[in-house]
Amino acid sequence: MENVTPVKTPGLPRIWTKIIVGVVALILFLGPLRPWYIVPPGHKGVVIQLGAVKGEFSEGIHFRIPLVQKIVDVNVQIQKSETESVAASKDLQMVTSKIALNYHVNPLAVAEVFQKIGLAYEQKIIDPAVQEAMKAITAKYTAEELITKRQQVALEIQQLLTTRLKKSDIVVDAFSIVNFQFSDEFNKAIEAKQTAEQLALKAQRDLQRVKIEAEQKVAAAKAEAEALKIQKEQVTADLIKLREIEVQKQAVEKWDGKLPYYNGGAVPFINIGR
Structure with missing residues (x-):
């Protein structure tokens, strides 16, 4: 049998080498141009x-035209904004409020928000809306009502903010009033009022106690008078005579049979019959 020599293809390894070199060269060339873009989670790419x-990308990897297209990330997660507001109450008390607002950009209108407002929507839209809502609602209540009706006040502010921010495609998730601060004069007035109420309550309790004690004394006096009346009605001439006999009997039982002795004098006259 004749020996069969396998056919060698010396050009094949060179082809793969050229392909690999070409890919590396393409990556090195396109790397600075970045024809791809990755939108992070919780964001939209404008x-x-x-x-x-020209539109928007959802989160994930996307391809873009280098030098022609640019991608801007817009956060659509729930974000928190804290704002301080100074407003006048219905009774013209200055109220400093610290509020917290949770919101997010409407994911279906990211491109419109970026086109109309940009990324500074908190400074341009949210903070002014909060200030306006706080002034509008605070003016409807007195300073004392802002404290006693705090939950109702917060609800009205949230409803007003929801309506106004919706026009700018900002969705309100939650709203809370962190703190109310009033002037020193108002705080002193509140403290004085509370003190006066406590003193009035104490005086009322003392008056009630004195009234009860007086009623108890009157009742005791009436009971004592009634008892004396009953005793007086029970005292008769026979009862008095009986008491005298009992007293004389006790005196006789206690006498030792000796007459009283007086120095330098005669024996005193004793009425035997009596």
């Missing part, structure tokens, strides 16, 4: 093509 908004 596509800007030659300065104009």
